[in-house]
Amino acid sequence: MMLKHIAKIALNLTVICFFAGTVLGLVNLGTQKAKEENQHKREMLTSMSLLGYGAGNPAPPDLEMRAVSRYLLSVDGAPALGYVLPVDNNPVFIVLSVEGEKLLEIPAPDAHQADINQNLSSLMGKEVSGLRHVEDYRIALLDGKVLGYLIVGNNLGFKANIRMMISLNADFSVRGMAILESEEDPGLGDEAKEPYFRNQFAGKSAEQLARTGVSTSPQPEEYRALLEAQPEGHFTAEEMERLRTVYGDSPIYSITGSTISSTAVTVGVQKAVSRFVYRLQQVNAALAAARTAPPAPAGEPEEEGV
Amino acid sequence: MKKIMLIAAMLAALATSALAGDGLTLKAGSFADAHSIEVEFLSPLSGLEGLEPSHWRVVEASSPDIALPLEKVELAPANPNAARLTFRQNLDMGQPHQVTLASPRGSGKIEVTRNMLAVLLTLFLSAAVINNYVFSRYLGLCVFFGVSQHRDTAVGTGITFTLVMTCSGILSWAVFQFILKPLSLGFLQILVFIGLVACLVQALDTILRKINPVLFKKLGVYLVLITVNCIILAVPLLIADRNFNLAESFFFAVGAGLGFAMALYLMANVRERLAVARVPASFQGLPIAFIVCGLFALAFMGFSGLSLF
Amino acid sequence: MSGFQLIVRGLLAENPVFRLALSMCPAVAVTTNVKNGFLLGCAVVFVQVMSNLTASALRQFVHQRVRVVIYTIIIATWVSAIDMIMGAYLPDLYDQVSLYIKLIVVFAIIISRMELFASKNPLIPSLFDGLGMGLGFMFGLMMIGAVRELLGSGQLLGFDLLGTKPLLIMILPAGGFFVIGFLMAIFNTVLKKLGLGAPPAGGHH
Numbered sequence: 001m002m003l004k005h006i007a008k009i010a011l012n013l014t015v016i017c018f019f020a021g022t023v024l025g026l027v028n029l030g031t032q033k034a035k036e037e038n039q040h041k042r043e044m045l046t047s048m049s050l051l052g053y054g055a056g057n058p059a060p061p062d063l064e065m066r067a068v069s070r071y072l073l074s075v076d077g078a079p080a081l082g083y084v085l086p087v088d089n090n091p092v093f094i095v096l097s098v099e100g101e102k103l104l105e106i107p108a109p110d111a112h113q114a115d116i117n118q119n120l121s122s123l124m125g126k127e128v129s130g131l132r133h134v135e136d137y138r139i140a141l142l143d144g145k146v147l148g149y150l151i152v153g154n155n156l157g158f159k160a161n162i163r164m165m166i167s168l169n170a171d172f173s174v175r176g177m178a179i180l181e182s183e184e185d186p187g188l189g190d191e192a193k194e195p196y197f198r199n200q201f202a203g204k205s206a207e208q209l210a211r212t213g214v215s216t217s218p219q220p221e222e223y224r225a226l227l228e229a230q231p232e233g234h235f236t237a238e239e240m241e242r243l244r245t246v247y248g249d250s251p252i253y254s255i256t257g258s259t260i261s262s263t264a265v266t267v268g269v270q271k272a273v274s275r276f277v278y279r280l281q282q283v284n285a286a287l288a289a290a291r292t293a294p295p296a297p298a299g300e301p302e303e304e305g306v
Numbered sequence: 307m308k309k310i311m312l313i314a315a316m317l318a319a320l321a322t323s324a325l326a327g328d329g330l331t332l333k334a335g336s337f338a339d340a341h342s343i344e345v346e347f348l349s350p351l352s353g354l355e356g357l358e359p360s361h362w363r364v365v366e367a368s369s370p371d372i373a374l375p376l377e378k379v380e381l382a383p384a385n386p387n388a389a390r391l392t393f394r395q396n397l398d399m400g401q402p403h404q405v406t407l408a409s410p411r412g413s414g415k416i417e418v419t420r421n422m423l424a425v426l427l428t429l430f431l432s433a434a435v436i437n438n439y440v441f442s443r444y445l446g447l448c449v450f451f452g453v454s455q456h457r458d459t460a461v462g463t464g465i466t467f468t469l470v471m472t473c474s475g476i477l478s479w480a481v482f483q484f485i486l487k488p489l490s491l492g493f494l495q496i497l498v499f500i501g502l503v504a505c506l507v508q509a510l511d512t513i514l515r516k517i518n519p520v521l522f523k524k525l526g527v528y529l530v531l532i533t534v535n536c537i538i539l540a541v542p543l544l545i546a547d548r549n550f551n552l553a554e555s556f557f558f559a560v561g562a563g564l565g566f567a568m569a570l571y572l573m574a575n576v577r578e579r580l581a582v583a584r585v586p587a588s589f590q591g592l593p594i595a596f597i598v599c600g601l602f603a604l605a606f607m608g609f610s611g612l613s614l615f
Numbered sequence: 616m617s618g619f620q621l622i623v624r625g626l627l628a629e630n631p632v633f634r635l636a637l638s639m640c641p642a643v644a645v646t647t648n649v650k651n652g653f654l655l656g657c658a659v660v661f662v663q664v665m666s667n668l669t670a671s672a673l674r675q676f677v678h679q680r681v682r683v684v685i686y687t688i689i690i691a692t693w694v695s696a697i698d699m700i701m702g703a704y705l706p707d708l709y710d711q712v713s714l715y716i717k718l719i720v721v722f723a724i725i726i727s728r729m730e731l732f733a734s735k736n737p738l739i740p741s742l743f744d745g746l747g748m749g750l751g752f753m754f755g756l757m758m759i760g761a762v763r764e765l766l767g768s769g770q771l772l773g774f775d776l777l778g779t780k781p782l783l784i785m786i787l788p789a790g791g792f793f794v795i796g797f798l799m800a801i802f803n804t805v806l807k808k809l810g811l812g813a814p815p816a817g818g819h820h
Binding site for chain 3 (some may be wrong): 005008009012013015016017019020023024027028031032034035038039042185186187188257
């Protein structure tokens with residue numbers, strides 16, 4: 001009978017869809033958490049490695065990681081910058097104009113309330129809108145002193161966007177670079193992940209980095225040997241010194257057959273570092289100006305960051 | 307009377323321009339190449355005074371505090387109304403740039419974004435030729451080798467595929483943007499897209515049968531091949547992965563389809579000749595087809611890095 | 616046919632990659648090295664086995680007219696599942712093959728095994744049939760991967776073997792096509808010598 005057929009078909013489809021939905025829903029729930037955890041773990045490993053720590057040299061327990069968060073907002077129609085800064089134990093939120101003039105400084109928790117834009121508008125007496133988080137810069141502190149900075153850069157490569165993490169020493173010279181994401185061709189642009197390319201950035205001062213170009217000449221054998229001596233980029237003080245003095249001024253030797261990818265990575269690193277240094281200087285200058293932050297009201301819960 | 311009014315109007319115009327000084331008004335700007343921006347003014351430029359690099363401030367929209375290092379300003383080669391600003395480093399053309407002029411001769415602010423048509427055509431070219439689905443992405447091989455034995459089947463399949471790919475590309479874009487993304491059901495992509503393609507093929511089959519039986523007779527048989535095919539599913543998956551908008555999805559899908567059609571036609575031509583050539587027994591059929599495909603892939607590699615827009 | 620015989624059939628006479636020429640897309644894309652080939656092979660084994668088992672378990676229940684739809688949904692479910700699992704636990708390896716794992720859903724081989732075998736046989740034989748086909752596929756992929764990795768980057772599983780500069784072409788698409796063409800021809804010759812006959816008409820899905 002027709003009805004029986006239709007009913008059976010309908011039942012089939014319902015059961016199958018139910019089955020599909022259940023299986024997928026469960027797998028999704030199970031794997032989502034694992035995915036985020038693994039991603040976080042990987043970034044942590046990369047960060048630690050860029051700071052010089054690894055399996056053979058674990059990070060000391062008193063290593064502290066703080067974050068400087070950068071925001072973009074619009075004040076009275078003009079673009080402005082916001083930063084959440086880890087000042088001592090009380091994170092502070094400041095708003096700087098494009099020229100570097102400090103427009104506002106408040107304890108960070110005070111900024112983080114129901115309608116942030118509204119709250120900031122009333123605090124500054126100006127029209128604030130479009131507050132959005134852009135990126136984080138991380139500072140590694142050991143014994144209360146700056147050990148290094150970790151920043152993320154990106155640039156369009158040959159195929160897709162390349163994301164990289166750069167580790168800077170306290171004097172803003174480059175300690176190392178790691179590629180986080182890239183979709184370049186194996187054997188070509190993908191070689192940027194290899195020590196002989198990516199360790200080339202190590203040892204360059206901020207100024208040398210800004211001046212460096214990309215060369216298509218073959219990489220000197222000695223240079224390559226030195227770079228590959230420490231595949232993880234954990235150069236000894238002596239090796240770092242050699243990299244700085246002997247090869248600090250040499251160009252970045254591009255990967256054979258991948259000038260575009262090599263240039264993209266180099267420019268990405270240059271942009272990220274120069275912008276970070278500039279912004280940090282702006283922020284420090286603004287903070288150095290007379291501080292007028294009101295003390296945090298008693299009883300306010302301490303919130304870490306935003 | 308009219309003559310007097312005309313002369314009066316001209317005098318007034320001259321007077322205004324004389325009073326305003328040589329007022330430059332910014333009209334629009336565009337990316338001239340990877341490291342320069344062309345800025346067009348309302349009136350022809352008589353010279354470059356007041357237009358030195360120090361009077362300009364160019365920033366990326368996402369980094370308004372970083373003034374991009376401007377190397378030089380010159381008169382644009384092709385346009386008397388325009389000036390060309392050349393930068394030391396390549397520009398990130400994916401971002402809108404804000405160009406501000408503050409000079410004694412005039413001031414103003416414009417936003418420079420990438421030409422939409424250029425973006426779409428680049429996407430089309432990329433999908434069709436540079437990252438050709440068969441020769442660079444190794445997709446659609448399933449059907450490719452079966453159908454490319456004769457030219458007419460190749461053409462028929464190519465047309466049908468392009469049609470279905472475009473429709474499924476647009477439909478899947480809609481479903482992804484309005485249903486899957488807002489409800490965080492991204493993980494159901496595969497299931498939903500393949501269902502979509504199957505339904506679409508079924509619908510096209512029925513529609514074509516009713517509306518144009520002649521066309522159906524010619525192309526209908528290829529519709530069957532489409533449903534279970536790597537390439538037909540790859541287009542929606544890539545669209546979802548890269549988060550294209552509607553126009554981008556359309557050009558991407560059409561490019562993929564036409565690139566596939568072209569690949570099919572090229573292969574068919576070669577295979578018709580191979581069928582009457584003396585091929586060693588072990589190589590007959592698929593092995594030699596693969597090797598020929600490899601030669602095509604080699605040739606198509608020449609397109610990589612091509613950028614016309 | 617015993618379980619073992621089923622597996623051997625999947626590996627040799629009806630090897631999906633070289634003989635049946637089914638599901639070629641991943642064979643070229645993924646086999647730039649052995650590890651990727653192995654990864655995709657595992658994914659296919661998983662999907663094939665689970666789909667076979669599901670189809671076999673439901674074989675009394677599935678209505679004839681909707682069986683293709685039902686099989687497709689089953690396959691899509693297991694493919695989505697393995698896609699998510701790999702993405703979560705093997706992110707580095709997964710990044711390179713992500714698109715091709717999603718495309719397992721269109722492998723004609725999986726649905727054809729379900730239709731030809733699993734829908735008519737109990738659970739255990741279906742398991743072995745799936746295992747055989749899946750392993751045959753994995754074997755094919757790993758072989759192509761081995762040749763391409765050895766010639767194209769001078770390595771095998773990451774270990775440098777060749778002393779000289781490798782042929783970069785091998786890990787690019789063109790090389791993939793060449794390698795498969797040659798391996799297919801070799802397979803044909805070898806099997807002809809072993810008397811296993813001409814390949815079944817290849818060149819469709």
